[in-house]
Amino acid sequence: MKVLMPQLGETVNEGTIDTWHKKAGDEVTKDEILLDVETEKVAVEIPVPVSGILTRILVEAGETVDVGTVLAEISGPDDSPEDESDQQSPETASDVTQTETVAAQPAAAPAGKDGERLSPAVRRLIAEHDLDGSLIQGTGRNGRLTRRDVLSYLESRPADARVVESATDAKDERLPFNRIRRATAAHMVRSKSTSPHVLQTIEADFSAVDRLRLQKRNSWKEEHGFSLTYLPFVARAVCQAIGEFPRINASVDGDNLVVHSAINLAFAVDLNFEGLVAPVVRDAQELKVSAMAHRINDLVKLARNNKLSADDLSGGTYTLSNPGPFGTFFTAPIINQPQVAILSIDAIAKRPVVVEGPEGDSIGIRPVGVLAQSFDHRAFDGAYSAAFLNRLKSLLERQDWTLEF
Amino acid sequence: MNDKIQNLKQDTRLKLYRSMLECRQMEQRAYDLFMQNLVKGTSHLGLGQEAIAAGFGVAMRADDYTFCTYRGHNHTLVRGVSMTGILGELMGRDCGLMRGKGGSMHLTSVEHGVMGSYAIIGAHLPIAAGAAWSAQYRGTEQVAVCFFGDGTTNIGAFHEALNFSVVWSLPVVFVCENNLYMEYTPIGDVTAVANPAADRAAAYGLESILIDGNDVDVVYATACKALERARKGEGPSLIEALTYRHHGHSRADPGKYRPDEEVAMWKEQRDPISNYRARLLELGIAEADLVAIETETDELVDRATEEASNSPPPPVEIAMTDVWADGSSSWRN
Amino acid sequence: MAQLSYREAVAAGIAQELRRDSNVVFIGEDIASAGGVFKATVGLLEEFGPKRVRDCPISEQAIIGAAMGAAMTGLRPIAEIMFSDFLAVCWDIIANQIAKTRYMTNGQFSMPLVIRTANGAGSRFGAQHSQSVENWAMAIPGLKVVAPSTPADVKGLLAAAVRDPDPVLFFEQKSLYGTKGEVPEGDHVVPLGKAKVLRQGDDVTIVALAAMVPRAVKAAETLHSEHGISATVIDVRSLVPLDTTTIFESVSATGRLVTVEENPRLCGWGAELSSLVAEELFWDLEGPIVRVTTPHIPLPAADSMEDAVLPSVERIVDSVRRLAD
CATH class of the missing domain: 3.30.559.10 (Chloramphenicol acetyltransferase-like domain)
Structure with missing residues (x-):
C-alpha cells in the first residue's frame, strides 16, 4: 500500500513533509499519526491508512513534493499484488490523462499551461527567484514555460526587485523565507502584477x-x-x-x-x-x-x-x-x-x-x-x-x- | 651439451641450488600463509617446477626480459626481486611489489627485467615478441624469455607469436613448462601431438627441443644456448621442459585428478632439488656449503615473512591512482 | 595549409611522427608495400623503410601484443587493425593487458602506443566490417579513445595520440576517408580530451562524433533555415578523456542535449554522456535528453538498409524538432 501526498484542499498542488512520526520498519496501526505535512498555509496530520509494516519512507522530512507523490510504502497482511496494481502510480496517472491534469488546475492558472510539467531548469529558476510560475507567460509547446520565458520575465521585473541582492553587505543577516513567507511573497507579487x-x-x-x-x-x-x-x-x-x-x-x-x-x-x-x-x-x-x-x-x-x-x-x-x-x-x-x-x-x-x-x-x-x-x-x-x-x-x-x- | 653441463663452474651450481631452494622455501611459505588466510584470493604455486625458473634466471643477462604467467612467483624471484616484495604482494600489503594493486598473478618488477606475470593464457607470448622486437630495433642484444604452460600451446596467440617471431627473427625464447596437466585435465587428452610444444616447433621452422625440466643443469645449459642464439640475431627458440607440479593447480587444490603413484614418483624420484643436492654432493661439494645455503634460505624466508606480515595494508587511496601516466584515474576534462 | 583528404591526413600524421621521433614505429597488415587497404598509409614505406614501417601476418594478437611489448620497452608503436571489427580478435590484449598493466603494476609501465583502426559503416560491408565500436573501447578503464571527423583533426589528434604516454585507440571513420579539408602544414597537434564547438546556437546542443559530425552540422543548418531552431554542434573528438567542460557549458546554456551516435543504441557513448548530464546538469535541463543512434542491430549490407538505419540528417532534424518547443 502506497502512502500518497494527499490533496489538502482544492487549490493545493504540493506539500512539504514536516515530520515523520514513524520510521521505516515500524509496525503501524491504522489511524495512528504517520506524518505531518505542511502545505502552503497549513500543517496537517496524516494518519496511517492501513495497519502493517512501514517498509519504506520515500520522501524525507523537509522535502516538498507534488500531490500524488508516493511518500511511503506500508505492507499490510492483505497486501497483494492486485492491490498494488489498483493503486495508480502518479506516473501513469499523469501519462494517461494529461488533459485531466490541466483541467484540475486552479482557475487562476493561465489556461492551457501544463503547470505540472515544468522542466528542471525552469523549476530551478522559479525556486531561486521565488517566482510564481503561473504569472509567467509560457511560449513553449502547449504554453509550457521555457527557461527563456522565466529569464525574460526576470528581466522585465522592476529594477528594484532585481537589485536586492547587490544591496546586501556582509554584516546583514540573511533570513531564508519559510514556506508561508514564500507563499505570501509569491502571492503578493502575482496579485500586484495581475490586478x-x-x-x-x-x-x-x-x-x-x-x-x-x-x-x-x-x-x-x-x-x-x-x-x-x-x-x-x-x-x-x-x-x-x-x-x-x-x-x-x-x-x-x-x-x-x-x-x-x-x-x-x-x-x-x-x-x-x-x-x-x-x-x-x-x-x-x-x-x-x-x-x-x-x-x-x-x-x-x-x-x-x-x-x-x-x-x-x-x-x-x-x-x-x-x-x-x-x-x-x-x-x-x-x-x-x-x-x-x-x-x-x-x-x-x-x-x-x-x-x-x-x-x-x-x-x-x-x-x-x-x-x-x-x-x-x-x-x-x-x-x-x-x-x-x-x-x-x-x-x-x-x-x-x-x-x- | 653434455660437455657444457660437465664443465659448469661450482659457483654457478651453487647459485642454481640456492635459487631453486629459495623458490621452494618461499612457495612453501606462501602455501602456509594461504592456509592461514594471510594470502587471500588465489595463488598458483610452482612447487616442483623450480629448476626451469632457476636455470633461466641464472643464465639470463641482467637486462634481459622475463615474461611469465600467473604461476610466476619463482620466475620473478630468480631475477633478484625481493622476497618481501613478493610475499607482501601475495598478502596484499603496502610493501608488495605493486602495493597490492596486482596480486599474486601479476608480479612485476621492471627494474629486475620482470616484465610482468600474465594471467590470461597466451597473451604474453606476442607481448614478449614485442619486447624482443623493441630490443632488435634498438640494437641492445637483450633477449625476452617467455615462460608458459603446456595448456598455452593450444591457444591461438601461441601460434601467432611463434610465426611472428620467426618471420621477424626476434630475440625471444619461448619456454613451455609442460607439467602434464593444463589445469585439471591431462594435456595429452586435449592435444593433437604428444609433445605439445616440441612437436609444433617444426611448423615454424624451429628446432624441436624437449628437455628434462627438472634437471637444472640441463635447463641452464639449454637456456644459455637459446639466449646466445637470440642475442646473435639468429631468432627465436621454442623449448619444452618436462616437469611436474607438486601441488594442485591453484589455491588449496589437492590435485586429486592425478594418480597417487604418479605424484609420488615425481616427488620422490624426480624432485629437482633433492636430486640436485645429491648430485652436488657427488661432485664433491662440501655438505656444509649446502647446509649454509639452506640455513640462509630459511632465514631469508622467515625474515621476508616477518617483514611482509608487519607491513600495513596499502592506503586505499592508491586504488584511484596510476590508471594513466599522469598518475590519475580521471577520464574527463 | 594544404588541402588533404582524410586518408591522406592519416599518412601525413604518421609521417609527421615518424620524422619527429626515431622511437616511433608503424606496423600492421598490408600497411607497408600495399599502402593500406584503404590507401591511408601510402608512401610511408618508401620514406621510412621496412625497419620502421613493417608488414605483419594476419595475426591481430601478435600485432597488438608486439605493440604492447614494444611500448613497454621504449618504443612508441602505431599498430593498425584493418577493420575495427577485428579488435574483437585481439581484445584480450587490448582490454586485459594494455589497458590494465600500468595500474596493476602500480605505475611501473607506461604504454605509449596507438592502435589505429578503420571504423564504422557506409561501405556496405555488412555486419562484420562496418561496426562502430568506439563504445567498446570507452568501456575499458585505461584506454583513451579518439575519433576525428576532419583531415586536420586526423593529423593533429594522431600526433597527440602518438606523443601521449597512455594507450590510445584511434578510430578512423571509413566513410570519411574520401572527405577533404584544410590541414595545417608543419607540426600540428590537437590535444586529446578537447571537444570542438563547430557552431553556436541557443536552443539545443547537438553532440556528435566522427562521421556523425558532418551530419549534425547539416542538420543544424536545416534546423536554422527551415525551422528557426538554433543549435550548437559539438564534435566530441575524444571520448576518453571526455571534455565535459565544453559540452556541459553548452548544455547549461541551451538546456537541451541531443547526441548523434553511429554506435548501436545500448551503452553507446551518448548514454554515458546523457547520464552525466542528467546527474550533474539536471537543473539546467529544459527537456529530455535525446539520443539519435543506429538501432540495436547488427548492420545490414544492402545500401538501402544501411542508409536507413544510420542516423541521417533528416532523423537528426526530426529528433531535435520533437525536443524543441
Missing part, C-alpha cells in the same frame, strides 16, 4: 456601532468569552453593501467577471509577525453580527493554533484586513487573488468632527475610522467602488445595530 490596483478610502463614523458595543461590552464578554470588536460589524455591513453592489464579490476569469452568489469573507490574521493567513467565513451573507463574531473568533483561534484546514483557507470571495488595533490611519491592501477587492479597516479613534444639528454646526467628539478599499480596475471602475464604499459608510453609521443581536 491594476486602485485605492479608495472613506471615513466612517462608528458612533452607532460604539453605542451598541458599549451597551453590550460586559455582558458579551461574560456570555461569550471574547470581546466584541468592530470587525464583525464591518463584516456584516460589507455583506449588506455587497448585496447592493454584487460585483465587489467577484473574480476575473479571462475576459469574464465571475460574480459569486455566496459571500465567502476572508479576513487576514497575523500569526505573531510570523506570517499571515486569511481564513474564510463561508456564506457570510447569512450571518448577523453576533454569529459573525463567533465565526471570526473560532477561525482566529484555529489560525493561532495552526489548526486551520486547507479548506478553511480557500474559496474566499472578498477580504477584510484589520490593522486598526495597531492604530494605523489607513492601509493600501493588496488584493487576495483571485478576488477583485479588499478592504482595510484601520484605527477607529475619537476625533473632533463637525456635527450638523438642528441648531447649526457644532464640533463633536466621535469615533471615526478610515476604510480603505483596493480594487481591481479590470473588474469595474472607480464610481462603482466609491458607491459601494459610500453605502458601506452609511450602513455602519445609520443602521439599527440592536436588530443584529
Whole structure:
C-alpha cells in the first residue's frame, strides 16, 4: 500500500513533509499519526491508512513534493499484488490523462499551461527567484514555460526587485523565507502584477456601532468569552453593501467577471509577525453580527493554533484586513487573488468632527475610522467602488445595530 | 651439451641450488600463509617446477626480459626481486611489489627485467615478441624469455607469436613448462601431438627441443644456448621442459585428478632439488656449503615473512591512482 | 595549409611522427608495400623503410601484443587493425593487458602506443566490417579513445595520440576517408580530451562524433533555415578523456542535449554522456535528453538498409524538432 501526498484542499498542488512520526520498519496501526505535512498555509496530520509494516519512507522530512507523490510504502497482511496494481502510480496517472491534469488546475492558472510539467531548469529558476510560475507567460509547446520565458520575465521585473541582492553587505543577516513567507511573497507579487490596483478610502463614523458595543461590552464578554470588536460589524455591513453592489464579490476569469452568489469573507490574521493567513467565513451573507463574531473568533483561534484546514483557507470571495488595533490611519491592501477587492479597516479613534444639528454646526467628539478599499480596475471602475464604499459608510453609521443581536 | 653441463663452474651450481631452494622455501611459505588466510584470493604455486625458473634466471643477462604467467612467483624471484616484495604482494600489503594493486598473478618488477606475470593464457607470448622486437630495433642484444604452460600451446596467440617471431627473427625464447596437466585435465587428452610444444616447433621452422625440466643443469645449459642464439640475431627458440607440479593447480587444490603413484614418483624420484643436492654432493661439494645455503634460505624466508606480515595494508587511496601516466584515474576534462 | 583528404591526413600524421621521433614505429597488415587497404598509409614505406614501417601476418594478437611489448620497452608503436571489427580478435590484449598493466603494476609501465583502426559503416560491408565500436573501447578503464571527423583533426589528434604516454585507440571513420579539408602544414597537434564547438546556437546542443559530425552540422543548418531552431554542434573528438567542460557549458546554456551516435543504441557513448548530464546538469535541463543512434542491430549490407538505419540528417532534424518547443 502506497502512502500518497494527499490533496489538502482544492487549490493545493504540493506539500512539504514536516515530520515523520514513524520510521521505516515500524509496525503501524491504522489511524495512528504517520506524518505531518505542511502545505502552503497549513500543517496537517496524516494518519496511517492501513495497519502493517512501514517498509519504506520515500520522501524525507523537509522535502516538498507534488500531490500524488508516493511518500511511503506500508505492507499490510492483505497486501497483494492486485492491490498494488489498483493503486495508480502518479506516473501513469499523469501519462494517461494529461488533459485531466490541466483541467484540475486552479482557475487562476493561465489556461492551457501544463503547470505540472515544468522542466528542471525552469523549476530551478522559479525556486531561486521565488517566482510564481503561473504569472509567467509560457511560449513553449502547449504554453509550457521555457527557461527563456522565466529569464525574460526576470528581466522585465522592476529594477528594484532585481537589485536586492547587490544591496546586501556582509554584516546583514540573511533570513531564508519559510514556506508561508514564500507563499505570501509569491502571492503578493502575482496579485500586484495581475490586478491594476486602485485605492479608495472613506471615513466612517462608528458612533452607532460604539453605542451598541458599549451597551453590550460586559455582558458579551461574560456570555461569550471574547470581546466584541468592530470587525464583525464591518463584516456584516460589507455583506449588506455587497448585496447592493454584487460585483465587489467577484473574480476575473479571462475576459469574464465571475460574480459569486455566496459571500465567502476572508479576513487576514497575523500569526505573531510570523506570517499571515486569511481564513474564510463561508456564506457570510447569512450571518448577523453576533454569529459573525463567533465565526471570526473560532477561525482566529484555529489560525493561532495552526489548526486551520486547507479548506478553511480557500474559496474566499472578498477580504477584510484589520490593522486598526495597531492604530494605523489607513492601509493600501493588496488584493487576495483571485478576488477583485479588499478592504482595510484601520484605527477607529475619537476625533473632533463637525456635527450638523438642528441648531447649526457644532464640533463633536466621535469615533471615526478610515476604510480603505483596493480594487481591481479590470473588474469595474472607480464610481462603482466609491458607491459601494459610500453605502458601506452609511450602513455602519445609520443602521439599527440592536436588530443584529 | 653434455660437455657444457660437465664443465659448469661450482659457483654457478651453487647459485642454481640456492635459487631453486629459495623458490621452494618461499612457495612453501606462501602455501602456509594461504592456509592461514594471510594470502587471500588465489595463488598458483610452482612447487616442483623450480629448476626451469632457476636455470633461466641464472643464465639470463641482467637486462634481459622475463615474461611469465600467473604461476610466476619463482620466475620473478630468480631475477633478484625481493622476497618481501613478493610475499607482501601475495598478502596484499603496502610493501608488495605493486602495493597490492596486482596480486599474486601479476608480479612485476621492471627494474629486475620482470616484465610482468600474465594471467590470461597466451597473451604474453606476442607481448614478449614485442619486447624482443623493441630490443632488435634498438640494437641492445637483450633477449625476452617467455615462460608458459603446456595448456598455452593450444591457444591461438601461441601460434601467432611463434610465426611472428620467426618471420621477424626476434630475440625471444619461448619456454613451455609442460607439467602434464593444463589445469585439471591431462594435456595429452586435449592435444593433437604428444609433445605439445616440441612437436609444433617444426611448423615454424624451429628446432624441436624437449628437455628434462627438472634437471637444472640441463635447463641452464639449454637456456644459455637459446639466449646466445637470440642475442646473435639468429631468432627465436621454442623449448619444452618436462616437469611436474607438486601441488594442485591453484589455491588449496589437492590435485586429486592425478594418480597417487604418479605424484609420488615425481616427488620422490624426480624432485629437482633433492636430486640436485645429491648430485652436488657427488661432485664433491662440501655438505656444509649446502647446509649454509639452506640455513640462509630459511632465514631469508622467515625474515621476508616477518617483514611482509608487519607491513600495513596499502592506503586505499592508491586504488584511484596510476590508471594513466599522469598518475590519475580521471577520464574527463 | 594544404588541402588533404582524410586518408591522406592519416599518412601525413604518421609521417609527421615518424620524422619527429626515431622511437616511433608503424606496423600492421598490408600497411607497408600495399599502402593500406584503404590507401591511408601510402608512401610511408618508401620514406621510412621496412625497419620502421613493417608488414605483419594476419595475426591481430601478435600485432597488438608486439605493440604492447614494444611500448613497454621504449618504443612508441602505431599498430593498425584493418577493420575495427577485428579488435574483437585481439581484445584480450587490448582490454586485459594494455589497458590494465600500468595500474596493476602500480605505475611501473607506461604504454605509449596507438592502435589505429578503420571504423564504422557506409561501405556496405555488412555486419562484420562496418561496426562502430568506439563504445567498446570507452568501456575499458585505461584506454583513451579518439575519433576525428576532419583531415586536420586526423593529423593533429594522431600526433597527440602518438606523443601521449597512455594507450590510445584511434578510430578512423571509413566513410570519411574520401572527405577533404584544410590541414595545417608543419607540426600540428590537437590535444586529446578537447571537444570542438563547430557552431553556436541557443536552443539545443547537438553532440556528435566522427562521421556523425558532418551530419549534425547539416542538420543544424536545416534546423536554422527551415525551422528557426538554433543549435550548437559539438564534435566530441575524444571520448576518453571526455571534455565535459565544453559540452556541459553548452548544455547549461541551451538546456537541451541531443547526441548523434553511429554506435548501436545500448551503452553507446551518448548514454554515458546523457547520464552525466542528467546527474550533474539536471537543473539546467529544459527537456529530455535525446539520443539519435543506429538501432540495436547488427548492420545490414544492402545500401538501402544501411542508409536507413544510420542516423541521417533528416532523423537528426526530426529528433531535435520533437525536443524543441
